[in-house]
Amino acid sequence: MPAPAHVAPAPPTLTEAERDLARWDDDGGPAFEPRPGPQDTHWLRIAAALGERLPELAEREDVIVTCATGTRSGAPAAFYPRTAQLEIDAGLFAPLNPATIDPTRVGDEENYPVAWGAFTHEAAHARHSAWATPAPLRGTALDAAAQLLEESRAEHAHLHRRPGDRRFLRAAVHTLVMADFTHETPTDRWQAAAAAGLILARRDAGILDPDETGPLEHIVTKILGQGLLQTLARIWTAAHTTADEDGHTMLAHAAAWCQALGADPKGPEPAPDPTEGPGQLAEAIGKVVGAVAANEAAQAAAQARVETARTARTRERAAQAAHARQAAQTAEKVFAPGARPFTPSSQRDKDRRATSPVTGTRTPTQAEKAAAGQLARALRAAAYRERTVTVTASAVPPGRLNMRGALARDAQKTAGAIPTAQPWLRTRRSQGPTPPLRVGIAVDVSGSMRAAAAPIASAAWIVAKAAALTDPDSRSATIAYRRSLTAITAPGRAPTRVTEFDADGGGHSLAETIDALTAGLDLTTPGAGRLLVIASDGYYRPEEAIPAAERIAALLAAGCAVLWLAFASDPRPLPGTTLLELTHPAQAAAAIAKAATAALATPNP
Numbered sequence: 089m090p091a092p093a094h095v096a097p098a099p100p101t102l103t104e105a106e107r108d109l110a111r112w113d114d115d116g117g118p119a120f121e122p123r124p125g126p127q128d129t130h131w132l133r134i135a136a137a138l139g140e141r142l143p144e145l146a147e148r149e150d151v152i153v154t155c156a157t158g159t160r161s162g163a164p165a166a167f168y169p170r171t172a173q174l175e176i177d178a179g180l181f182a183p184l185n186p187a188t189i190d191p192t193r194v195g196d197e198e199n200y201p202v203a204w205g206a207f208t209h210e211a212a213h214a215r216h217s218a219w220a221t222p223a224p225l226r227g228t229a230l231d232a233a234a235q236l237l238e239e240s241r242a243e244h245a246h247l248h249r250r251p252g253d254r255r256f257l258r259a260a261v262h263t264l265v266m267a268d269f270t271h272e273t274p275t276d277r278w279q280a281a282a283a284a285g286l287i288l289a290r291r292d293a294g295i296l297d298p299d300e301t302g303p304l305e306h307i308v309t310k311i312l313g314q315g316l317l318q319t320l321a322r323i324w325t326a327a328h329t330t331a332d333e334d335g336h337t338m339l340a341h342a343a344a345w346c347q348a349l350g351a352d353p354k355g356p357e358p359a360p361d362p363t364e365g366p367g368q369l370a371e372a373i374g375k376v377v378g379a380v381a382a383n384e385a386a387q388a389a390a391q392a393r394v395e396t397a398r399t400a401r402t403r404e405r406a407a408q409a410a411h412a413r414q415a416a417q418t419a420e421k422v423f424a425p426g427a428r429p430f431t432p433s434s435q436r437d438k439d440r441r442a443t444s445p446v447t448g449t450r451t452p453t454q455a456e457k458a459a460a461g462q463l464a465r466a467l468r469a470a471a472y473r474e475r476t477v478t479v480t481a482s483a484v485p486p487g488r489l490n491m492r493g494a495l496a497r498d499a500q501k502t503a504g505a506i507p508t509a510q511p512w513l514r515t516r517r518s519q520g521p522t523p524p525l526r527v528g529i530a531v532d533v534s535g536s537m538r539a540a541a542a543p544i545a546s547a548a549w550i551v552a553k554a555a556a557l558t559d560p561d562s563r564s565a566t567i568a569y570r571r572s573l574t575a576i577t578a579p580g581r582a583p584t585r586v587t588e589f590d591a592d593g594g595g596h597s598l599a600e601t602i603d604a605l606t607a608g609l610d611l612t613t614p615g616a617g618r619l620l621v622i623a624s625d626g627y628y629r630p631e632e633a634i635p636a637a638e639r640i641a642a643l644l645a646a647g648c649a650v651l652w653l654a655f656a657s658d659p660r661p662l663p664g665t666t667l668l669e670l671t672h673p674a675q676a677a678a679a680i681a682k683a684a685t686a687a688l689a690t691p692n693p
Contacts, residue, residue: 128156130186130187130189131155131156131157131178131186132155134155134178134181134186134189134191135153135154135155135156136153137190137191137192138153138155138176138191138207139151139152139153140191140192141191141192142174142207142211142214145207145208145211145212145215145246145250145253146211146212146214146215147215147249148172148214148215150172151167151172151173151174151214152172152173152174153173153174153175153176154173154174154175154176155175155176155177155178156175156177156178157177157178157179158177158178158179159175159176159177160175161175163177164176164177164179164180164206164263164264165177165180165206165207165209165210165263166210167210167213167214167217169213169214169217169218169220172214174207174210174211174214176203176206176207176210180200180202180203180206180263181200181203184199184200197256201255201256201259201260202259202260202262202263203260204256204259204260205256205257205258205259205260205261205263205264206260206263206264208246208253208256208257208260209242209243209257209260209264211246212242212243212245212246213238213242215242215245215246215249215332216241216242216245216246216332217238217242217332218332218333219332219333219334219335219338220335221234221235221335221339225339225354227356227357228353228354228355228356228357229346229351229352229353229354229355229356229357229358230339230342230343230346230353230354231342232357233341233342233343233345233346233353234338234339234341234342236282236285236286236342236345237285237289237323237324237327237338237341237342237345238327238338239264239285239286239289239290240285240286240289240290240292240293240295240324240327240328241293241324241327241328241330241338243257243290243293243295244293244294244295244328245328245332247293247294247295254294254295255384255387257295258295258296258380258384259384261287261290261295261296261376261377261380262377262380262381264286265286265287265373265377269283269369269370269373273360273366273367273369273370274360274361274362274363274366275307275311275366275367275368275369276311276358276360276361277311277312277316277349277350278349278351278357278358278360279360279369280307280308280311280312280369281308281312281320281345281349283304283308283369283372283373284304284305284308284312284317284320284321285320285324285345287301287304287373287376288301288304288305288308288321288324289321289324289327289328292321292324292325292328293328296376296380297383299379300376300379300380300383301376303372303375303376303379304369304372304373304375304376305317306372307368307369307372308372316348316349319348320345320348323341323344323345323348324341326341327341411603412607414603415603415604415606415607416607418430418432418573418600418603418604418607419603419604419605419607419608422567422573422574422575422604422608423565423575423578423579423604423608425578427575428442428444429442429443429444429445429572429573429574430442430572430573430574431571431572431573431597432573432597432600434597434600435571435572435595435597442571442572443572444574445533445568445570445574445589445590445591445592445593446568446574446576446587446588446589447588447589447590448587448588449585449586449587449588450585450586450588451585451586452549452553452585452586456546456549456550456586457553459550460549460550460553460554460557461554461557463550463551463554464553464554464555464557464558466682467525467554467555467558467617468558468559478515478516479513479514479515479516480513480514480516481493481510481511481512481513481514482510482512482514483497483507483509483510483511483512484512485512486512486514487512487513487514487515488512488513488514488515489511489512489513490511490512490513491511492511493509493510493511493512494509494511496509496511497509497510497511523615523616523617524558524559524561524562524563524616524617525555525558525559525562525563525564525616525617525618525619526562526563526564526609526610526611526616526617526618526619527551527552527555527562527563527564527565527609527618527619527620527621528564528565528566528567528602528605528606528608528609528611528619528620528621529548529551529552529564529565529566529567529576529605529620529621529623530566530567530569530598530601530602530605530620530621530622530623530624531544531545531548531566531567531568531569531576531589531623531624532544532569532570532591532596532598532622532623532624532625533568533569533570533574533589533590533591533592533593534570534591534593534594534595534596535591535592535593535594536591536625536627537591537624537625538590538591538592539655539656540591540623540625540655540656541588541589541590541591542588543655543670544623544653544655545586545587545588545589546586547623547653547655547670548566548576548587548621548623549583549585549586549587551564551621552564552565552566552577552582552583553582553583556582556583563579563580563609564577564579564582564609565577565578565579565605565608565609566583566587567601567604567605568589569596569597569598569600569601570591570593570594570595570596570597571593571594571595571596571597572593572597573597573600573601573604576589578608579608579609595632596624596628596629596632596636597632598622598624598628598632598636598639599632599635599636599638599639602620602636602639602640602643603639605620606639606643611643611646611648612642612643612646612648613646614646614647618643618646618647618648618649619648619649619650619651620640620643620648620649620650620651621651621653622650622651622652622653622661622662622665623653623654623655624652624653624654624659625654625656625659625660626652626654626659626660626661626662627660628660633662636662637662637663637664640662640663640664640665641663641664644664649666650664650665650666651665651666651668652665652666652667652668653668653670654667654668654669654670655669655670655671
């Protein structure tokens, strides 16, 4: 059986060269200490950093960690309980440059999972291997079996404390097992049992998956037989439940292991049988290691996709938050009292100074007042919610008596049972809240809208006035936009006069206009009937249309309806909007009422 040389009471004895370099205190001088090279300095630093991280893995602070090229035990990593020393081979960190390794940084272990898995395995021994084989029995078959069973037992106990370390233990399986099995290892019963105790026991400990260990289980079953393999499985399963300090029970499990395999517990470990063909166990274990690596790679790829998606969502939320702040700043500049026309940075021209398109105001006509009243009534009807009816049952009045329930209650009393029937029914009707309106109006005052300037001004006043008449909590705002943005009415200020303007400017800052209206009226916030009305012909350049379409899509996703008013032929509304082609402002009342009714009737997301 391969001897797990990485767990021994104390480090190996000093070599002759080490003895020659040793100095006693009474020699009158310090002990010889070779000057460390640049690489050695890094490994000393890494060893100290691993020592700082060990308490979180092993829950003890007395273990000294060393990290250098090669180990004294010859194993990739080792732990010595008597001297509380843990050593790890620097070669496990290959091909990383030691200058880039910093175990003190949590998460750095993701860069060297094999090395961290070996380190975790030794930490599991430091925490849970609290027993030792008595000195007279060391080197016997009993000792070899006990140390074998301790491998999966320590990892099983470690996973109960730190289940997140499973992926590191899996990554180090080939380091912890494959070195003990080569193509020269014979496929006799003792070696097959050792392979089962190191691999299949880790499956039952929750470290490996059944689909990964199938090739080895097939070979071991052929060598040992189903019955013997089941006997060994019962032994390692019992070992997994053995307490850390219960060395007596662990030795009993080891004795049962030797008995099942026909080996003398107090004799030496059975020698390999040269008559058995070599290589089968190593080949099967290699398949197990390959399956583990493939599964870990697939898991890592899936995790990478999840992390990429999470990062994308984080960036998207950050971008949305930044956009919301920018929109709030735009709204503040546009709707500030006495504010001049605001020109977004994308439309600024040093040679031009933004001027207001407003030419004056006038008293609304009777037809406009009638249209506003008609639209207000329609909006109130759209916002109306039916009363909700709630029926509750009770054992006592008030309410309407249900005879079937009364008879059932009398029957329960007659039978001597505790009456549970509730014969009284009470009906409650309550009025649901009527949501207020939030109506944003964007008016295109670019040169192509010159002919429609008068009807659009009339329609904008009708919509804003109707929104103000529906509910005291309703709010509306109107912005005239071309290259610059000019507030016609601010949120919460009901218009009393019709604002007239000239449509003679260039450019279309519709995206920034939607931002200002969205921030000023909370058009993306549920709890109100939300509506954006855009009066325009839609003749925009791509760099103007694309960002505006993105804002409209965001509003639609948030549950805000978007209407597009056009007073000229062949309009080009942006995607997602509801087009209303009008020839007279008065038509807007009925059309907008219909659209608003549908918007208010649609539940908010």
